Amino acid sequence: MRIFLEQFLNGLTIGSFYALVALGYSMVYGVMKLINFAHGDLFALGSYLGYTVLVIGAGWITQVLGVWGGVAVALTAAMLGIGIAGLVVERIAYRPVYKAGRLPLVVSALGMSIFISNGIMAIWGPRFQAYPPDAIPSAILSFGDIKITVIKLVTLIVSLGLMALIYWMVEKTLFGAAVRATALDRDTATLMGIDFRKIIFFVFFVGPALGAMAGVFAGLNYGRIIFNLGWTYGLKAFTATILGGIGNIPGAMIGGLLLGVMESLFEGFVSGAWKSVFVFLVLIAILIVRPTGLIGEKVAEKV
Amino acid sequence: MADVTRKVTQRILNSQKSRKMPVKIAPVQLVLLAAVIVLLIAFPFFPFVNNYWIDVGFFVGIYVLLGLSLNIVLGEVGLFDLGHAAFYAIGAYTTGILYVKLHVPILALLPISAIVAGGFAYLVTSPIIHLRGDYLCIVTIGIGEIVRITALNNPFGLTNGPNGVTGIGNPDLGLFAIRTPTHFYYYIWVIIALVIIGLLNLQKSRVGRAWNFIREDEIAAEANGIDVRSYKLLAFVLGAALAGIAGNIYASKMMVISPDNFTFMESCLLFCIVLLGGLGSIPGNMLGAAAIVIFPEIFRQFASYKLLFFGAALVVMMIFRPGGIWPRRREGVGFRGLGISGLPKDENEFLLKIPKEAVLVPHGADPAQSTAVKAEVAQEKTINNIVLETQNVTMQFGGLVAVNHFDLKIREGKITSLIGPNGAGKTTLFNVITGIYRPTTGKVIFMGKDITGLKPHTIIAKGIARTFQNIRLFPSLTCIENVMSGPHCHAHSGTWSSILRLPVQKKEERKILEIASYRLNQVGLWEYRNELAKNLPYGKQRLLEIARALATSPKLLVLDEPSSGLNDKETEELMEFLKSLITEGFTLLLIEHDMNVVMGISDWVTVMDMGSKIAEGLPSEIYNNPRVIEAYLGKEE
Numbered sequence: 013m014r015i016f017l018e019q020f021l022n023g024l025t026i027g028s029f030y031a032l033v034a035l036g037y038s039m040v041y042g043v044m045k046l047i048n049f050a051h052g053d054l055f056a057l058g059s060y061l062g063y064t065v066l067v068i069g070a071g072w073i074t075q076v077l078g079v080w081g082g083v084a085v086a087l088t089a090a091m092l093g094i095g096i097a098g099l100v101v102e103r104i105a106y107r108p109v110y111k112a113g114r115l116p117l118v119v120s121a122l123g124m125s126i127f128i129s130n131g132i133m134a135i136w137g138p139r140f141q142a143y144p145p146d147a148i149p150s151a152i153l154s155f156g157d158i159k160i161t162v163i164k165l166v167t168l169i170v171s172l173g174l175m176a177l178i179y180w181m182v183e184k185t186l187f188g189a190a191v192r193a194t195a196l197d198r199d200t201a202t203l204m205g206i207d208f209r210k211i212i213f214f215v216f217f218v219g220p221a222l223g224a225m226a227g228v229f230a231g232l233n234y235g236r237i238i239f240n241l242g243w244t245y246g247l248k249a250f251t252a253t254i255l256g257g258i259g260n261i262p263g264a265m266i267g268g269l270l271l272g273v274m275e276s277l278f279e280g281f282v283s284g285a286w287k288s289v290f291v292f293l294v295l296i297a298i299l300i301v302r303p304t305g306l307i308g309e310k311v312a313e314k315v
Numbered sequence: 316m317a318d319v320t321r322k323v324t325q326r327i328l329n330s331q332k333s334r335k336m337p338v339k340i341a342p343v344q345l346v347l348l349a350a351v352i353v354l355l356i357a358f359p360f361f362p363f364v365n366n367y368w369i370d371v372g373f374f375v376g377i378y379v380l381l382g383l384s385l386n387i388v389l390g391e392v393g394l395f396d397l398g399h400a401a402f403y404a405i406g407a408y409t410t411g412i413l414y415v416k417l418h419v420p421i422l423a424l425l426p427i428s429a430i431v432a433g434g435f436a437y438l439v440t441s442p443i444i445h446l447r448g449d450y451l452c453i454v455t456i457g458i459g460e461i462v463r464i465t466a467l468n469n470p471f472g473l474t475n476g477p478n479g480v481t482g483i484g485n486p487d488l489g490l491f492a493i494r495t496p497t498h499f500y501y502y503i504w505v506i507i508a509l510v511i512i513g514l515l516n517l518q519k520s521r522v523g524r525a526w527n528f529i530r531e532d533e534i535a536a537e538a539n540g541i542d543v544r545s546y547k548l549l550a551f552v553l554g555a556a557l558a559g560i561a562g563n564i565y566a567s568k569m570m571v572i573s574p575d576n577f578t579f580m581e582s583c584l585l586f587c588i589v590l591l592g593g594l595g596s597i598p599g600n601m602l603g604a605a606a607i608v609i610f611p612e613i614f615r616q617f618a619s620y621k622l623l624f625f626g627a628a629l630v631v632m633m634i635f636r637p638g639g640i641w642p643r644r645r646e647g648v649g650f651r652g653l654g655i656s657g658l659p660k661d662e663n664e665f666l667l668k669i670p671k672e673a674v675l676v677p678h679g680a681d682p683a684q685s686t687a688v689k690a691e692v693a694q695e696k697t698i699n700n701i702v703l704e705t706q707n708v709t710m711q712f713g714g715l716v717a718v719n720h721f722d723l724k725i726r727e728g729k730i731t732s733l734i735g736p737n738g739a740g741k742t743t744l745f746n747v748i749t750g751i752y753r754p755t756t757g758k759v760i761f762m763g764k765d766i767t768g769l770k771p772h773t774i775i776a777k778g779i780a781r782t783f784q785n786i787r788l789f790p791s792l793t794c795i796e797n798v799m800s801g802p803h804c805h806a807h808s809g810t811w812s813s814i815l816r817l818p819v820q821k822k823e824e825r826k827i828l829e830i831a832s833y834r835l836n837q838v839g840l841w842e843y844r845n846e847l848a849k850n851l852p853y854g855k856q857r858l859l860e861i862a863r864a865l866a867t868s869p870k871l872l873v874l875d876e877p878s879s880g881l882n883d884k885e886t887e888e889l890m891e892f893l894k895s896l897i898t899e900g901f902t903l904l905l906i907e908h909d910m911n912v913v914m915g916i917s918d919w920v921t922v923m924d925m926g927s928k929i930a931e932g933l934p935s936e937i938y939n940n941p942r943v944i945e946a947y948l949g950k951e952e
Contacts (some may be wrong), residue, residue: 021858034655041449043466047449047452059636104630105634108634109637110543112449112633112637112638115590115594116587116637117633118590119586119587119629120586120630120633120634122629123625123626123627123629123630123632124626124630125626126622126625126626126629127623130619130626131623138619139368172872222896243579243580247456247460247579250456251457254449254450254453258450285467286464288460288461288464289460289464289465292460292461293457294459295453295457296442296454296458300442303445303446303450304447304450305450
């Protein structure tokens with residue numbers, strides 16, 4: 013039981029990373045019908061930005077603001093920086109290719125992904141980088157014989173809170189309605205006076221910013237990061253997106269959490285080496301039964 | 316008859332005035348081709364070329380082969396395959412394991428690897444082939460990862476985990492073993508040459524066109540007689556088999572294979588090769604592969620930056636040349652681009668020489684046999700001249716009843732119109748008749764046979780062709796190619812006879828072109844034959860769709876709002892044209908909103924409202940029927 017609970021909590025944590033990254037995939041996809049392959053690498057870049065802030069700031073930010081202050085600064089800086097990076101990627105790699113159709117966009121996204129991950133390698137080197145230990149909050153809470161690090165708890169609470177916030181924004185506000193309208197039919201939405209640039213700004217800023225947050229949290233939870241982090245996490249998060257139903261905000265969250273928990277439980281009780289195989293098999297099985305994912309609406313094409 | 320000939324000649328004269336004849340094979344292209352071949356043959360003998368560069372030439376070859384294999388799936392059919400390295404891996408591991416464990420000769424493993432990879436593709440893709448775009452994409456990524464991780468985990472001690480299979484031998488031809496870089500270089504390029512000849516033949520055949528139809532519009536392809544599912548599976552199997560061959564050659568060259576050779580990144584590279592070159596373009600593919608292999612070699616001294624440049628280059632390429640380096644050209648190539656042998660140089664001459672019986676006799680059947688068939692048809696099928704009958708058809712979507720216990724009878728040689736207010740369920744009924752929907756209850760009887768629940772491509776082969784309310788053409792194919800989808804469902808040539816260009820296949824291809832040309836000319840679009848369908852104005856697109864449906868040689872033609880979007884003059888011409896189809900022996904069912912058309916040409920009118928039949932009768936009867944007026948205009952208080 014203890015192992016189960018611990019694995020479950022681990023799964024929720026890693027699942028919340030997947031979910032945060034998946035949100036970015038899903039938001040961009042919903043509006044642009046583009047799989048933003050560079051998104052996973054923006055997540056990794058976010059992790060590196062957070063790392064850099066903590067390394068540089070270890071001397072003074074942490075001293076002045078405390079460990080948690082340092083974490084907050086790193087998070088803010090990474091989210092802002094990556095949000096802007098997301099906009100830049102959209103501007104230089106996607107906007108000029110929109111008209112050419114979907115496949116060239118995918119190649120452009122793959123190119124951007126390769127560019128960013130190798131850019132990280134060129135700047136920070138090909139080896140693992142350790143988050144500075146004294147910048148990572150080290151408190152541990154115990155519930156009976158279950159121990160959980162405070163940072164894990166914070167990760168979970170903050171991620172879930174943000175997801176709820178995004179959900180509320182997209183589903184309940186007027187701006188969210190504009191986003192959803194654009195996702196359904198961009199031309200009509202534009203004719204109805206919705207400013208498409210604002211929508212683009214929203215999805216390409218907020219999506220990557222959420223990814224960056226997941227990146228910093230990943231660094232804080234696991235302590236070390238590597239340049240191709242984006243490929244592994246990105247692939248899993250993309251899987252989660254599809255699992256839930258792409259273009260669908262709650263789908264991305266549920267897909268991410270579910271994927272994390274499944275993976276973690278399988279790892280704990282069956283085999284770590286085969287966990288990815290298991291995840292993909294589950295995904296394929298689900299898609300055979302529900303071709304548009306768990307909560308994806310059935311899109312019947314009008315004939 | 317004389318009148319028809321005069322019209323045809325007139326059109327031909329017009330077309331000669333307005334458009335240049337397609338150019339003959341440009342000598343430039345032949346020279347270029349010869350130069351490339353000479354260059355490839357002479358490459359190992361160039362003074363600066365050492366073994367290292369010969370190996371680079373070999374790896375270009377491997378990626379050309381892989382690119383060509385993915386091009387079948389991604390380029391020709393448009394299936395989003397981002398896990399193609401899986402099939403490459405299956406080929407390589409089949410070779411490695413069977414050689415090391417059972418000492419099967421490498422050359423014997425070449426076909427075996429192809430078969431195993433193709434069979435694997437069939438098994439894994441058949442349950443998921445119906446998935447759309449991005450969903451298929453993630454599943455192929457998943458398959459790629461599953462294969463790689465399985466190899467990594469060393470199941471049953473077969474794959475030797477991360478270290479991979481070692482000690483794989485070289486291909487041995489008995490007297491002569493392929494061993495040096497130069498040997499391998501020629502070995503792979505000879506295979507590539509053979510593969511390319513086969514693929515070019517396949518691309519310009521019934522099979523290749525069917526793939527393109529699916530890529531352009533899956534639903535229209537299915538509704539025009541293409542068995543979408545089978546053709547998609549065929550593409551995956553062929554693509555995988557080719558990748559398996561590449562895997563075999565790679566394994567025998569490197570003598571060691573490991574999971575690192577078959578990562579997701581590898582699949583992405585293959586994807587980029589196809590798009591860099593140009594979708595469905597074989598020369599483009601070769602250029603794309605060369606670019607992917609040689610680019611990092613040039614930047615070798617920048618070691619850790621080379622992929623950085625590479626990523627940026629991909630983006631820049633897509634911005635400035637989204638169609639690829641060498642996209643496949645279709646427009647303005649003329650009939651030459653169709654790859655059909657024995658055509659006269661002058662396309663107009665071809666049109667004039669089309670034997671009428673070639674068009675009117677169902678495709679593939681010889682005239683004697685078809686008379687027998689016709690007699691049989693006349694005897695058993697058209698009881699009371701009823702061609703089509705829907706019996707008590709109901710179509711429900713969730714709680715919504717779109718069609719409610721509907722009975723419809725279509726008489727042979729008549730024009731029946733189905734009218735009703737918007738949302739009455741007319742198009743839904745059409746979709747039930749043509750097999751796009753399966754009715755919740757009820758039966759559809761065509762020529763005395765129950766066709767309920769058959770797939771659209773089967774129904775069209777039985778003789779019901781349709782057009783769509785929102786035009787669904789194959790936009791990036793030429794008009795003639797669009798119409799050539801029609802005879803597809805009556806033709807038989809498969810993959811092998813297309814690759815080998817058997818005489819039967821050549822004859823059949825010519826016949827397909829004859830039927831298509833005849834129908835295209837019949838609707839007055841002959842002069843646009845080599846234009847892309849998407850470039851036609853709206854009204855002409857409608858006509859093209861009708862030509863495409865006619866080319867399936869149907870018994871019953873089902874037209875969904877043929878006059879919508881046409882101006883008065885065009886509508887007038889359309890009415891005349893539809894009437895002329897009746898004299899040619901077709902039966903027509905229309906959905907129509909334009910009452911002038913309905914009243915002007917219909918023999919029988921059925922009125923539908925809220926899914927139910929509210930009236931039927933002669934046009935004049937319907938015109939004054941109070942229930943019909945009420946359905947359209949509301950009740951008078």
